Amino acid sequence: xxxxxxxxxxxxxxxxxxxxxxxxxxxxDQKTVAxxxxxxxxNTYDTQWYAEQFVAQGYREVPFGELADVxxxxxxxxxxxxxxQSRKALRKxxxxxxxxxxxxxxxYAQTDPxxxxxxxxxxxxxxxxxxxxxxDLVNDTCSLGRTFVTRSRTADFQDMDIYNFGGRxxxxxxxxxxxxxxxxxxxxxxARGRSRSRTLESTLSQVENLVAAGYREVVLxxxxxxxxxVDLAERDLLQVLEAIERVNGLERFRVSSIEATYVTDxxxxxxxxxxxxxxxxxxxLQSGDNGVLKAMRRPYTREQYIALIEKLAERIPDVGIGGDxxxxxxxxxxxxxxxxxxLIANHPMTYLHxxxxxxxxxxPAARMENQVDPQVKKRxxxxxxxxxQQKVAAFQARFIGRTLPVLFENRRNGQxxxxxxxxxxRVVAPAPDAACEKIVDVRLxxxxxxxxxxxxxxxxxxxxxxxxRELLQLQSA
Numbered sequence: 001x002x003x004x005x006x007x008x009x010x011x012x013x014x015x016x017x018x019x020x021x022x023x024x025x026x027x028x029d030q031k032t033v034a035x036x037x038x039x040x041x042x043n044t045y046d047t048q049w050y051a052e053q054f055v056a057q058g059y060r061e062v063p064f065g066e067l068a069d070v071x072x073x074x075x076x077x078x079x080x081x082x083x084x085q086s087r088k089a090l091r092k093x094x095x096x097x098x099x100x101x102x103x104x105x106x107x108y109a110q111t112d113p114x115x116x117x118x119x120x121x122x123x124x125x126x127x128x129x130x131x132x133x134x135x136d137l138v139n140d141t142c143s144l145g146r147t148f149v150t151r152s153r154t155a156d157f158q159d160m161d162i163y164n165f166g167g168r169x170x171x172x173x174x175x176x177x178x179x180x181x182x183x184x185x186x187x188x189x190x191a192r193g194r195s196r197s198r199t200l201e202s203t204l205s206q207v208e209n210l211v212a213a214g215y216r217e218v219v220l221x222x223x224x225x226x227x228x229x230v231d232l233a234e235r236d237l238l239q240v241l242e243a244i245e246r247v248n249g250l251e252r253f254r255v256s257s258i259e260a261t262y263v264t265d266x267x268x269x270x271x272x273x274x275x276x277x278x279x280x281x282x283x284x285l286q287s288g289d290n291g292v293l294k295a296m297r298r299p300y301t302r303e304q305y306i307a308l309i310e311k312l313a314e315r316i317p318d319v320g321i322g323g324d325x326x327x328x329x330x331x332x333x334x335x336x337x338x339x340x341x342x343l344i345a346n347h348p349m350t351y352l353h354x355x356x357x358x359x360x361x362x363x364p365a366a367r368m369e370n371q372v373d374p375q376v377k378k379r380x381x382x383x384x385x386x387x388x389q390q391k392v393a394a395f396q397a398r399f400i401g402r403t404l405p406v407l408f409e410n411r412r413n414g415q416x417x418x419x420x421x422x423x424x425x426r427v428v429a430p431a432p433d434a435a436c437e438k439i440v441d442v443r444l445x446x447x448x449x450x451x452x453x454x455x456x457x458x459x460x461x462x463x464x465x466x467x468x469r470e471l472l473q474l475q476s477a
Contacts, residue, residue, distance in 0.1 A: 030060040034068040034097075036089045039076025041221045041256050042192075043106055045172045046131060047074045049160040050105070053135045064093070070101045070138055075108035075116075077191055079358035083108055087119065094121035101141055105131055107191035112361070128192055132158050157196040161206055168214040168437040169409040169419070172256070175203050175240060176222030180230070181259075183286075184297045184368075185329065187360040188223055195227045200235060204243055211249040216407055216439055217278075218244070220255045226262025238267050245276050251439055252407070252422060254278035257324075260285075260300045260308050272315045278422040279316050283309065285323040288343030289336035292329050295368070302339065306347055313348040320395065320423035322351040325384055328377030329357045330368035337380050344387055350395040351424070352388035354381050389450075396425060396452050399444050403457050406442045408435050418451070429454040 033054045037047040050072055051061055062068055071093040076082035086108045093102045103124045104116045110127035117125050124141045126134055157177055165171035178193040179186075198206075207218055220240070222228065229235035237258075244253055253276055260283050271277055283305075287293050290302050309321050325340065344352065356377040359366040399421075406427045408419035416428040417436055428451050429442055441458030 030058060031069040032062045032067070033059040033070045033072065034062050034064045034066060034093075035072050035074065036064040036093065037074045038085055038089065039074070039078060039082060039107065041172050041219065042174060042177075042223065043074045043076060045162070045174045045221060046106070046160065047072070048162045048165055048172075050074075050131075050134055052162055052164065057135060065096060068097050068100050070103065071097055072103045072105060072134070072138075075104055075106040077106075077108040077111050077187060077360070079355065079360075081358065083112075083115075087116075090116070090119060091121050101138060103134070103138060103141075105134060107188070110191045111187055132160065157198050159198065159202050161209065163209060163213060165210070165215070167409055168216075169407055170217040170219060171210045171215045172219045172221045173203065173206050173210070174198065174222060175220050176225050176228045179224040180227065181224065181299070182297065184295065185326070185357060185360065185363055185365040187363055190362055192223050195224055195230050197228050197230065197232050197235065199232065200240060200243060203240060204247065207244055207247050207250065207253075211247060214437070216251045216437065218250065218253045220244070220253065222256075224259065225255055226258045237262070238264070238270060241267070241270055241274075241277065245274055250276060252276050252278050254280055254422075255282075257282040257284060259283070260305050263308055263312075268312065268315055271312070271319075278424075279318055280320040280322075280422060280424040281312060282322045282324075285340075285343070285349075286326045287329065287332070287336070288340035289332070292332050292336050292340075295331060296326075296329060296365070302343060306343065309348055318399075318423055319348075320350045320425070321348055322353065322424070323349055324353045324355070326355060326357050327380040327384060328372035328374075330365055330372065331370040332357075332372055332380075341383065341387065344384070344391070349391060351392050352384060354384045354388060356381050392450070393447065396444075396447050399425065399452070400446065401444065403441050403443045405439050405458075406454070407439045408437065410436065412451075416453075426451045427454050428452070429456055431456050431459070435459055 035047050035051055037043050055061055059070070064071070073086060073089045073093055075086035086104070090102055090104055101123045102121055103126060104122050105126045107128065109116055109125045110129070113125045113127060116122050124137060126137055130137065160174070175198045176195065178195045179189045180195045182189050210218055226237060228237040228240060244250065258281065263283065285305060286296055286298055288302050293301065312319055312321060325344070327337065357372065404421045404425070406419045406421055408417040408431065410418060412418040412428050417431040418426065418428045420426055427442055427444065431440070435456065440456055442454035443457045444452050444454045446453050
């Protein structure tokens with residue numbers, strides 16, 4: 001009982017209120033709410049905050065696909081496919097709950113509210129600036145009928161503390177919002193506004209709350225995380241990293257993505273010496289051709305990017321380095337594409353996120369001449385995705401026979417536990433429930449179906465052997 005009380009105290013009165021309403025749901029009928037999230041880690045974070053707000057006010061969360069009084073679709077607009085998927089999810093939400101309230105929030109709702117308000121399936125459109133008012137706006141909509149919200153932009157960072165992220169392994173912490181770069185292809189500054197930062201004090205409080213709730217790892221996320229502190233006096237990202245390193249009880253942390261020009265020598269020194277920072281960096285590339293990079297308004301050259309990732313690989317042994325790569329940007333010739341392919345093939349990148357260029361309204365690239373044929377984009381994308389799979393396989397193979405710490409998050413197909421090494425290798429292993437949401441030493445044995453299969457090396461051996469026997473009996477039944 002005392003343990004339960006301490007757990008409730010660690011998350012504060014806000015979470016206690018939410019737990020109270022969850023208990024109360026057994027005593028009376030509750031309104032229900034469902035969520036569907038598209039896009040990036042920021043959207044995932046925002047959706048978690050929305051869910052906690054609704055639950056704290058007496059709603060019961062149900063999975064998307066079940067009948068709900070309110071369904072919130074957190075939209076994405078980074079590509080045309082994101083727009084289409086958002087509209088599809090909104091239509092599906094209405095089909096599932098035709099008498100419920102369907103809400104569109106997020107980036108697409110901010111950049112093109114008229115398109116969403118024209119959909120008969122949508123009852124409420126809430127842009128990114130009004131998201132902290134979502135619950136009140138939904139309650140007004142439910143009582144007043146169909147309505148739409150005027151979108152605006154906010155100049156301040158909106159603290160949106162969360163206390164639960166599903167499971168007890170990894171959680172995201174948003175420390176920055178918006179972007180000032182205005183790359184020629186990107187609509188995100190229009191969707192999320194100018195760059196603004198969470199205060200160091202607020203960031204540390206959020207991390208400490210999550211650690212108290214049992215999380216082993218936090219992932220710092222933002223639109224342009226390297227720009228952290230541009231709006232704060234005497235603050236920068238390195239100060240945040242150094243402060244989080246000192247948080248008692250936190251076992252490890254990483255950043256979700258950081259632009260190449262913001263990785264300083266001082267930051268590399270920190271990465272190399274830190275006891276908690278994961279040996280993993282996601283550094284967007286977009287193109288390996290200088291002409292395309294210039295047209296994209298990217299603030300680095302091919303040579304600068306290569307020098308950075310080579311330095312990281314030299315200073316941080318076994319580091320995992322990933323990146324976003326765009327194919328088919330206007331004017332991308334075969335030669336420019338081959339420059340990108342060769343950079344990836346010949347330098348220490350370990351995985352890729354490949355996507356075709358998608359014209360976005362309001363951006364200069366959408367008005368450029370020499371738009372690339374969709375079939376050419378498709379072929380180039382397939383080449384790079386295949387290359388990315390080869391890079392992943394080669395990186396995985398380097399560690400076969402070695403023992404690495406793995407944070408197990410959940411079960412794969414209800415059987416093997418799965419999780420991540422600090423350098424971003426996905427691992428599965430036969431293991432008991434007691435190993436879930438813990439960092440355990442695992443001996444990597446073989447690659448199978450794009451993941452590495454391992455054997456627990458740092459856990460009670462008899463428990464592991466017993467669980468492995470149970471799995472074999474289950475698979476042979």
